[in-house]
Amino acid sequence: MKFSILTLFPEFFDSLNDYSIIGRAIKEEKIKIESVNIRDFSENKHGQVDDYSYGGGPGMVMQPGPIYRAIKSVKQENSKVIYLSPQGKVLTQEKLNELSRLEHIVLLNGHYEGIDNRIVENYVDEELSLGDFVLTGGEIASMTLIDGVTRLLPGVLSSKESYESESHYNGLLEYPQYTRPQNFNDFEVPEVLLSGNHKKIQQYRVYQSIKVTLEKRPDLINRSKLSDLELKYLKDILAEGR
Known part of the structure; x- marks a missing residue:
């Protein structure tokens, strides 16, 4: 199982390498985690990835270009692109079971006021949420999903840790x-x-x-x-x- 995390804060996920069962799964090559900085795909010399919202309103919206190029850089034929969003269906154990059967999950993490909806409509396979509340970004939700899926993979938990x-x-x-x-x-x-x-x-x-x-x-x-x-x-x- 491979997780590709698209985020503005790749360092946020460094701790997973040493975190409990996930860290062990990484060391035993049961899972692979790559963090991709969306800012690296900005075509602006200042690394800008957000702009004002058309029609006005508070906050900034993440631009489609950098996100599209980030998705394109990691997506394969067997990939599923998931956008962590408060508008998504609530993540359940049943959904985690379903996701654990995939080979490659791309986790798109928004920030600011969200992302340009053209990405959601055309390049995202599914939106998922932790619940009916709003977080600063999708990173914590991504960590939750990775943890929930990893522990379901064959050989990750011992018999004493059976789920x-x-x-x-x-x-x-x-x-x-x-x-x-x-x-x-x-x-x-x-x-x-x-x-x-x-x-x-x-x-x-x-x-x-x-x-x-x-x-x-x-x-x-x-x-x-x-x-x-x-x-x-x-x-x-x-x-x-x-």
Whole structure:
């Protein structure tokens, strides 16, 4: 998997080389990250990449020329160009799963008041957003996407770090986790987790996953995607709350 990041701040991504799982994936050549400075593609001697908006309005808009040339410099036949934008669809675990099957992702990061819309209309494959809010630029969103995709790639996570039971992976939130000490400020770890009975532990975790999702994110519950056991636990939990 290769990520090509088009940005005015390439140094922003230097820390990824040493950051946790991403840094390891880079060292093991599971992923490759290249940061491309859009300013390098300016034809202005001062490196200008923005200008005033036609029709007036506050702030500056990134010009189409430098962005187009930056995209052209990295785009291949198998590339997908993604513009990180507050107008995009909200990034989800399902979308991360989809993106993890690609070979090359080009991440376009806007700044100022955004980019010339002719780029969005003609040279961008998809717009994605972290949520219904606005950031200074797309860089933080790009980092989030890279992290979310990288950990899904084969061989990046060890079995101990498996993502398959994590929140959102299967449409539900993850069950509660505990570690030593067994007693903390008189709060005990649930007994079933100390029993050594793996079947009961698994059932407990499925139950807790349903319960936590119902309490915190009931909007995620999709009955058509639940297993028979999950449906049973959902009905039990709902009955308990009456």
